[in-house]
Amino acid sequence: MHWCFAKVNNRLAEVHFEKGKNLKILGHCYVQASEYTTKKEKDWIKTDTERLRLVYRKGKYRKLQKTPADAGVSL
16 A cells, blocks of 8 residues: 545545555545644645545545646746
8 A cells, every 4th residue: 555645626635545556545534734743844835735646535536637728837
C-alpha cells in the first residue's frame, strides 16, 4: 500500500492506494497542513497537491482535469 497527499473536495488529504496496471484508491483521510512541520513534508504537500486533485462523491473517486487556466495556457 502506498500513499500521497492530494486535494480531495478542495481539502488536504492523505490518499491511500495500490499500484498496478490501474491505480486503485483504497481511501483517504483529511488532514491539516499544520500537522506536518518539517521542510521535506511541506515540499511533499506542495508537489503532490499540484499533481493530484480528486472529487469523492457517492463512494467513487474522480480525477479533476486541469483547465487551460490551471496549465498556464492562454486562449
